[in-house]
Amino acid sequence: MTARQRLVFADPGEAAGLDAFLRRLLRWEKAAAVRIQAGAGTGAVGVFAKPARFDVLAVRTARLLEPAEVDVTVSAGELLEGIDESAEAFTVPGAVTGPPWAGMLPPRGGWEAFGEVPADAVRTVAAAAIGEFRQRAEQLGRQERSREKLDALAEEIWSRPLGRTQLPLRAAHAAHALGFLVGEAPLKLLRSGSWLRLRTQAGSVVVRSGSEKGPGLSVTPV
Known part of the structure; x- marks a missing residue:
């Protein structure tokens, strides 16, 4: 190159x-x-x-x-x-x-489609989850609002599955924050080995499933 x-x-x-x-x-x-x-x-x-x-x-x-x-x-x-x-x-x-993640990219091929989700539904779910995080964080007393408790709250919310899919809500959250949830075309769900992928018109968000996933999301909602 x-x-x-x-x-x-x-x-x-x-x-x-x-x-x-x-x-x-x-x-x-x-x-x-x-x-x-x-x-x-x-x-x-x-x-x-x-x-x-x-x-x-x-x-x-x-x-x-x-x-x-x-x-x-x-x-x-x-x-x-x-x-x-x-x-x-x-x-x-x-x-x-490069940072460590750059050496562990998802596979280029071998992706298998296993479902679709409406774009509007994903936007709604992401917004609701962000609202829940903010509301529950605000309900914590000042002395209770430690980084540890906020991280635990974020992990609880963003580890939930997106509807009946295996995809964690963190993928919908990231797609929302990155501006990927545009248009009305259904979003594709794909898998390849331990990788799961949410593909939109604007880009894809990819996560590793099961025990191979990394640490939880940060507490800052977008």
Whole structure:
């Protein structure tokens, strides 16, 4: 991969979507890193991130005008600076030392669809869960409102399943916060091994199921 490589999207609006995605990431973590992957055999690019305060991975994928070979972890801020919306393109910044999550990405293939959920229902559930967290946190006395108790409350709420699916509510929460819950098309539920994925029109949120999941979500609702 050549530093400062320029990639051009095949579809209009993708550069603006990537811009919005990165701005949300940087809102929570100014030093956020992302991993960019593109394969010549796929003609697509994926930008992976682990948003601060969320125990999930998020990814935006898009078609490229011309296939490219890229696999690098970069600064989200530098990537944002390299977006050219008028040309539907972005410049790949130089590599940075990646965080541990960047070496454990979900599989590229082998995803099996196992259901759909209405976008409006997911928005409603996410908003209700955020409201419940805030209400219950406010009901705690000042001396009771410790980080430990707030973390426990967050884990209780965000570990619940999304309806009858196996997907934890933390995935819906993250999709809401990242601006992925747009449009009215049903959201796809997919699985691959221990990974579960909520795929929307704007991007995907991926979590690991069972004992392989990481620590609980931070207490800050969005």
